[in-house]
Amino acid sequence: MVSRVIPVDPFDLVIFGATGDLARRKILPGLYRRFCDGQMPPEARIIGAARTEQDSAAFAAQVAEAVETFLPPGKRDAEGLRAFQERLSYVAVDATGEAGWTELKEAMRDDVVQAFYFSVAPSLFGALAERLHKFGIARSDARIVVEKPFGRDLKSARELNATLAAHFDETQIYRIDHYLGKETVQNLMAVRFGNTLFEPLWNAQYVDHVQITVAEEVGVGGRGAYYDRSGAMRDMVQNPLMQLLCLTAMEPPAHFEPSAVRDEKLKVIRALDPVAPEHIVRGQYRGGADPSYLEDVENDESLTESFIAMKLHIANWRWNGTPFYLRTGKRMKARKSEIVVHFKKTPHSIFDADAGSRSNVLSIRLQPDEGIDLRVTIKEPGPGGMRLIDVPLDMSFADALGPEAADVPDAYERLIMDVIRGNQTLFMRGDEVEAAWAWTDPIIQDWQRRADRPVPYAAGGTGPEEAAILMHRDDRRWREI
Ligand code: NAP
Numbered sequence: 001m002v003s004r005v006i007p008v009d010p011f012d013l014v015i016f017g018a019t020g021d022l023a024r025r026k027i028l029p030g031l032y033r034r035f036c037d038g039q040m041p042p043e044a045r046i047i048g049a050a051r052t053e054q055d056s057a058a059f060a061a062q063v064a065e066a067v068e069t070f071l072p073p074g075k076r077d078a079e080g081l082r083a084f085q086e087r088l089s090y091v092a093v094d095a096t097g098e099a100g101w102t103e104l105k106e107a108m109r110d111d112v113v114q115a116f117y118f119s120v121a122p123s124l125f126g127a128l129a130e131r132l133h134k135f136g137i138a139r140s141d142a143r144i145v146v147e148k149p150f151g152r153d154l155k156s157a158r159e160l161n162a163t164l165a166a167h168f169d170e171t172q173i174y175r176i177d178h179y180l181g182k183e184t185v186q187n188l189m190a191v192r193f194g195n196t197l198f199e200p201l202w203n204a205q206y207v208d209h210v211q212i213t214v215a216e217e218v219g220v221g222g223r224g225a226y227y228d229r230s231g232a233m234r235d236m237v238q239n240p241l242m243q244l245l246c247l248t249a250m251e252p253p254a255h256f257e258p259s260a261v262r263d264e265k266l267k268v269i270r271a272l273d274p275v276a277p278e279h280i281v282r283g284q285y286r287g288g289a290d291p292s293y294l295e296d297v298e299n300d301e302s303l304t305e306s307f308i309a310m311k312l313h314i315a316n317w318r319w320n321g322t323p324f325y326l327r328t329g330k331r332m333k334a335r336k337s338e339i340v341v342h343f344k345k346t347p348h349s350i351f352d353a354d355a356g357s358r359s360n361v362l363s364i365r366l367q368p369d370e371g372i373d374l375r376v377t378i379k380e381p382g383p384g385g386m387r388l389i390d391v392p393l394d395m396s397f398a399d400a401l402g403p404e405a406a407d408v409p410d411a412y413e414r415l416i417m418d419v420i421r422g423n424q425t426l427f428m429r430g431d432e433v434e435a436a437w438a439w440t441d442p443i444i445q446d447w448q449r450r451a452d453r454p455v456p457y458a459a460g461g462t463g464p465e466e467a468a469i470l471m472h473r474d475d476r477r478w479r480e481i
Contacts, residue, residue, distance in 0.1 A: 008420040010043030010112040016095065016128055017119035018048030022147065024066040027119060030413040032067050035087065036080045039417060047107055048090040059090035095124040101135040114142040115419050122160060129167035143419050145174045148239055152230065154437040161430040174419050175428040179240035181411030184370040185247060188339065191372060193252055201343065204322040208359065211325045211340045212244050215332035215481045219285065220306060224297035231304040236328040238440045242269065245324055248339055249314055258424035262432060269435040273313045275443060282454040283307030283464040285331040290459060305454040306330040309467035327467065331459040333481045337366035340479055351386050358388060
């Protein structure tokens with residue numbers, strides 16, 4: 001299979017926070033990969049910006065070091081790197097001061113796409129936006145990219161949105177969550193809306209339940225203090241899991257274009273029922289030989305959860321009666337993210353009682369190996385009579401489409417190119433973010449009011465026993481992690 005890389009228009013991309021962790025690990029190596037794939041036109045330029053005083057050559061050396069550190073050898077080459085370095089320049093600016101802004105204006109061109117990546121703490125967004133206008137740098141068609149977290153509750157999200165709205169129109173703002181840049185997230189929409197096979201069955205009449213899991217092997221070590229103020233609900237449920245839920249449950253948009261897709265996602269969030277406390281399990285990992293959650297965050301009294309499982313109900317015609325189970329945790333048995341649609345059992349088995357009723361399961365894997373798998377029932381081959389087995393109709397990209405297809409762009413790479421193309425479909429709109437917080441806030445406030453204590457679970461396992469019970473009560477089971 002030949003991959004089709006469509007070059008984007010010439011652009012100036014300014015990365016504020018270019019010396020920071022995210023820029024080094026994801027943004028700059030991702031841009032380098034897009035450059036090597038031929039997606040950047042020769043006129044594309046990337047301008048690093050941060051307070052650190054250094055020249056463009058020092059920044060280019062830093063980028064080379066980041067590429068070598070964070071990309072595997074098969075994904076980099078010396079010649080490509082040298083050519084990429086020629087696209088780079090650097091300006092020292094202080095978001096809260098006056099230094100560097102005139103130089104930044106002089107470094108920018110009038111006749112190319114203009115984008116500003118705010119890879120800095122959200123507390124600096126207002127200062128950056130203000131100076132981009134005060135110094136006449138940002139045009140009215142400039143795009144800005146902001147990173148999650150989008151606030152920590154409804155109030156702070158509204159404040160953040162208001163700060164951005166004071167300087168930029170909503171059509172200019174790209175709120176990024178890298179989960180939405182994954183190939184399979186887009187494939188979920190292709191599977192649903194590009195086939196006649198699934199959509200007629202995609203409702204409470206045929207779907208028994210849906211499970212969405214984002215399990216991580218790592219703990220919170222290294223960013224414990226940040227995580228302890230946040231927790232799994234804010235860090236994972238409020239955004240990525242909620243977005244995956246929306247894409248799974250939304251009505252077909254009239255067109256695959258940003259406002260149509262985002263309108264439909266918003267309706268799902270607004271249709272969510274409040275969750276009863278007995279439908280939520282919060283956990284904290286215990287370490288065994290390794291540090292426990294409490295040790296990782298250096299806070300013996302912490303009531304923050306590193307695991308959450310919950311049962312949700314979407315109160316609309318399509319989904320009434322079909323529960324959605326969400327689960328996410330740190331220090332789990334494996335790193336695994338998937339959306340799994342469990343269809344209902346056949347209403348009656350024409351085969352003997354041993355064969356039992358069967359159900360189809362469609363799983364959409366986001367990581368580790370992106371792909372889609374549909375389990376169907378067939379007759380077990382051989383002379384043993386009519387014995388039924390479930391087998392996968394597996395479509396891992398590598399197997400089905402050739403090895404290049406597995407080499408899909410990293411989520412960040414894809415999303416940054418979408419910014420340059422001006423396509424907001426995979427980015428969150430302000431009202432979506434606020435609606436998600438409006439649903440999340442009462443749950444968190446209830447825990448705080450009751451001083452709810454997370455239950456322990458063993459690191460390296462599948463989460464607390466209580467999460468398994470949440471499923472058993474409904475005569476269901478979690479998928480293996
Ligand atoms: P970081 O490592 O602390 O980097 C912050 C960057 O901001 C540095 O380049 C710093 O450079 C620059 N900076 C700080 N104060 C500044 C000022 N007054 N003016 C101009 N530049 C300033 O943070 P990060 O981890 O890269 O995170 C950046 C953003 O992405 C945050 O909003 C974070 O929540 C979000 N995020 C990060 C990750 C991740 O994996 N790291 C994941 C998701 C979201 P100087 O010191 O040279 O100024």
